[in-house]
Amino acid sequence: MARTGPKSTAVRVLVWLGVIIAVLTAVLAGGNLAGQASWAPKLALDLEGGTQMILAPRVEGDSAISEDQLNQAVSIIRQRVDGSGVSEAEISTQSGRNVVVSLPGTPSPETRQLIQASADMNFRPVILAGDGAPVPEASRTPEDQLPVPTAEPTNGSDTNWVTADIYKEFEALDCANPAQDQRESSDPTKPLVTCEPATETTPAIKYILGPVEVEGGSIVTSNFQLSQGAQGAVTNDWAVTIQFNDEGTQKFKTVTERLNQFYVAAGGETGSDPKSQFAIVLDDQVISAPRAQASITDGRPQITGSFTEQSAKALSDQLRFGALPISFEIQSDQQISATLGGEQLRMGLLAGIIGLLLVVVYSLFQYRMLGLVTIASLVVAGVLTYLAIAILGWTENYRLSLAGVAGLIVAIGQTADSFIVYFERIRDELREGRGLVSAVENGWKRAKRTVLASKAVNLLAALVLYFVAVGNVRGFAFTLGLTALADLIVVFMFTHPTLQLLARTKFFGEGHRFSGLDPARLGAVPLYRGAGRIRTPDVKPDVVRPKNTGAAAEAGRRMTIAERRLAEAQDKGSSSAAGQAQSSGTAKSTGAAKEGK
């Protein structure tokens, strides 16, 4: 390896690291200028306070809601909140009937909506559709011509569901002015008269719907994407896809087979039989009533038409995070202060800083000037983590709780371990008799494997817990992953290149007494010091003797220039080690040490 190779690579890597930090800073500065991000990380509920919402269930009369329903509601709301970022919200019950949601900061209207939305979702077949405006009094169907059921309805699309009362309700319904806010949830076994509200592009439509045929509970998951046209090309229309469970798949298949017959009978695409439509009903309002152009047998329908990206996302979120077993209304919505005062954070940070100073002292004591590399690396890791936290606070609503702050301080231990592993490997290589430059390269090759393997464990823990767990544990996983990544970036892009460069300086290269890489102190040449101390007898002799005697026997053959000088110096009884070891012996000592190993 040419000597200029690693050196220029090292410089290049350091420049790249500078670029990464500059880009992150620029991103944050951009967000700041746009007024969306802030330089300081966002703080969680315990440190910053936030908004406390008390959700009261809407129940008929005195009927109480069961504990199961309440717990289920809490769990669904938690998933919804988690879905909107890593903010560590607190969700609990109060007095056995209310749900209390505390969110840090001021939640956006979307988040508020998501929490409250009951998303009572189901699918009903359309029996009759009409214009959204109420039929004028004068032209309404006279009493004697109102439809009268002639038989028991046989399926959901049967017109026998439509009674005179239902028809009157249908004609009177005004979609521009719906008076349904206060209405209780509809009966799933009865027909429903309701509207599809107007959007920017489509007018309101009102429907008479048959009873519920597929419940929202059979939805496994839901996504949204740009839909694909007939040729498989991506179109500009947003689509929401649903995946049903086995039961839902069966039901959906039965219904769409029936509806598809109406579709075909009415002349396919040119036809307009409302009975071929299947209404998706959310909180008793029709979101969309697509025609059954095919019978869906695989339980994976795709809903298209008049979605914007936002409305598609909102619908798929509501579908994915499940339907609440009961609907809630926000009873109170109040600001809440931090539960931990600024005092706590200050004391915690103070303790953390004292701890860090102890780490600095210990590193300097252990690794002398090399300890400075550790400290510089930790500073770089700190800068990276800080930038990442501030940016993620902006994009992912990632917030730091006091426990999170402590976690970050503690992460220093694990970050520093990468350097310790690396430094110890370098020292091991020096002990084998290598020069510093080659010790750094060889030590790195070995340390790299160890660092990658061990960080993989941390990253795995972070990934698994992030995707599986909810609530606080998810926040923890996020922090763990973040610090592990920052650590890998720093050790690869800062610590190693810095050492490559330092190894070529006089101070470190010649193994100055205070460099922490002084070969003499590291016992690069085995020295006789009389008998070793007493150790466990059965292993000691075997381990010890071959090493010392072997080294002695081979010493003449193996000695490098550096070692020979060192040995001479030691014979003279000189205790100063400066200038004894020279990195210029690199090439030879590398080869020799390899043989010896």
Place this chain on the structure above:
Amino acid sequence: MPSFATFGNELYSGKRSYNFVGGKKLWFLIAAIAVALSILIPVAKGGFNLGIEFRGGSEFTVSNAANTDPSIGETVVQDVVSGSIPRVANVAGTTMRIQTDRLNDDETLQIKDGLATAYGVTENEVTSTFVGPTWGQDVTKQALIGLVVFVLLAAVLMALYFRTWKMSLSAIAGMAVTMFITAGIYSISDFEVTPSAIIGFLTVLSYSLYDTVVVFDKIRENTADITKSTRRTFAEEVNLAVNQTLVRSINTMMVAILPVGAILFIGAGLLGAGTLRDLSLALFVGILVGTAATIFIAAPMYAWLRQNEVELRTQAQRVTDRRDAATTESQEPSIG
């Protein structure tokens, strides 16, 4: 004074060697007793002292408080129930919200009185209700599922990386010992179990496996060509690897434990009870035990699991033969 560097040199060369692998029977016995105690003591104490986040508790609401300083509420609660960690917050202007662990009727009344006096309001302006856990069953369930998946995947990852399932097994055994003992000591401390403490346990879990992987990687390196060597037996080679990484283990432990210790002893001293005390205790104990478990449990267990493999037995025999031959020929064995 022998310096730490010299200590490291001697460990590296084998001049100084601690018999971690050979003493396995003793370590395993100690670990077994410690684990048994860690299970028995919490059982004898009637389980863990779970905090409000897990069990729910009482919530007091003080309306129109004259002073909205949270520390007033904390003092009132702690005067009635010593050692509890109430969560006090100011809601919408002049309302105070005070949450405590589950209380009996007597304590509830006393606290209600105390709060009314302390915040300068009438008794009617203090209401109390029951609040459910914020850390519900669903959080615990998902966290446990996550843990099981993680441990299984980590086992597969280690088995693939080290090319032997025996390392996975040993590492996970070491981790399990760490978790049991940490939980046991936490229970003895009688600190309340809070979400922070659970986060601490999770950190310890990942630290424990992490630490083991670092040491095992050195063992893998040292034992890569074991069948071709007659210098040391497998167990000796494992022991040497542990000794060679001992300085790393001590340094890493120190660097990890210093900030935690500072938070535990200085922070908790300044702050009294609080979020940081539980987290840092879990971490402090966990890091110490985790480092020890790698050295005393995981590594010896790995040597023990593999020593009866046919190849390694033959190799051990060859080592013994060579040593015997060497001693009969001369007092100074040499390596060839």
